[in-house]
Amino acid sequence: MEKIKVKDNIINKINEFRHTSSPAGNVSSSVEDLDVPEDVMIECDGLVKIYKTKDIEVLALQGLDLTVKKGELMAIIGNSGSGKSTFLNMIGGLDRPSAGKLYVNGKNLFQMTEEELVEYKRTTVGFVWQNNARNLLPYLTAWENVMTPMLFNDNSMSEAQKKERAENLLELVGLGDRKNSKLSQLSGGEQQRVAxxxxxxxxxxxxxADEPTGAVDRKTADAILDMFRKLNEQLGLTIVIVTHDKELASRVNRVISIRDGKTSSERIIKSEYKKRMENITLDWNQEETQDEFVVLDRAGRLQIPAELLKQLELDGNKVKIEMDGDKIVIEKPSQK
Structure with a gap:
């Protein structure tokens, strides 16, 4: 029997299930450059995204300002429709911004050609989806799945070296003994590790990572977060997680809350909890592990968390604001 090369075998399988995304919309490249510091991975300045249909326009991002440093492990939270997944698609190169400024690893995403954007997605960002169908090809083994992206990346690695790297990565995520397993032979947590x-x-x-723990149980979710922390610490990898999982969000160093397409608040882990990350007895739902800060935009505006506004029991859209020593006090207007 004639030996079939691994690369040809994998590509043939991929072609049976390949789908293509719609091309990115046109965006103006006449954007003034920002002076982005060397230690910054993501820099957003007034980022806007408008989705247009025949009848309506949807403003998904409304002037988002955000900075993510290199080597951060952080989470982004927000209600459905808040703009968090739109933001992830922007920085992942899967969709084009409508206005503002966006830099990732020093690259201006507004000024990239389609060819440069393809190269950016190959070499700068990696994506983990909640839906395993977007991560894995069911007719390939675990190591073939991991090797597949390498086949479309121009480098000097031989086929044997690519296979060895694929197997090493499976070892890194704790699946070295499942390298020959296919999708149907892996649990949900194992599939996510392959992803x-x-x-x-x-x-x-x-x-x-877009909702990486959304389809698994609590124990598996904890294991996936531990995996992210291991990759962050050992590889110095910058990791951004979009999630509804409040317990997961409470266990990272920094959490950004997006509301109505803008950054509304930020939570930073308290110093006393940084050394307790691996404490399996800690109840992350009960203990307040993070300090919360309301974020001022560049025009001096802020979004007060909804749960605090609810406690004010406002009758309208106005609040009373005044200085009290070195504090700004916001309270319900008195009735006249």
């Missing part, structure tokens, strides 16, 4: 290995295949600078 993480796939995202790391081309050595990205930035790992993006």
């Amino acid at each position: 993480i290995a796939i995202a790391l295949a081309n050595e990205p600078k930035l790992l993006l």
Whole structure:
């Protein structure tokens, strides 16, 4: 029997299930450059995204300002429709911004050509999705899935070296003994670990995870978060997680809350909890592990968390504001 090369075998399988995304919309490249510091991975300045249909326009991002430093492990939270997944698609190169400024790893995403954007997605970012169908090809083994992105990346690695790297990445995520398993032979948590290995295949600078624990149980979710922390610490990888999982969000160093397409608040882990990350007895739902800060935009506006506004029991859209020593006090207007 004639020997079939691994690369040809995988590509043939991929072609049977390949789908293509719609091309990115046109965006103006006449954007003034920002002076982005060397230690910054993501810089957003007034980022806007408008989705247009025949009848309506939807403003998904409304002037988002955000800075993410290199080497951060952070989470982004927000209600459905708040703009968090739109933001992830922007920095992942899957969609084009409508206005504002957006830099990732020093690259201006507004000024990229389609060819440069393809290269950016191959080499700068890795994606982990909640839906395993977007991560894995069911007719490939675990190591073939992990090797697949390498086949489309121009480098000097031989086929044997690519296979060895795929197997090493599976070892890194704790699945070295399941390298020959296919999708149907893996649990949900194991599939997500393979997906993480796939995202790391081309050595990205930035790992993006969209609801990575949304389809698994609590124990598996904890294991996935521990995996992200291991990758962050050992590889120095910048990781941004979009999640509804409040317990997961409470266990990272920094959490950004997006509301109505803008950054509304930020939570920073308290110093006394940084050394307790691995404490399995800590009840992350009960203990306040983070300090919360309301974020001022560049015009001096802020969004007060909804739960605090609810406690004020406002009758309208006005609040009373005044200085009290070195504090700004916001309270319900007195009735006249």
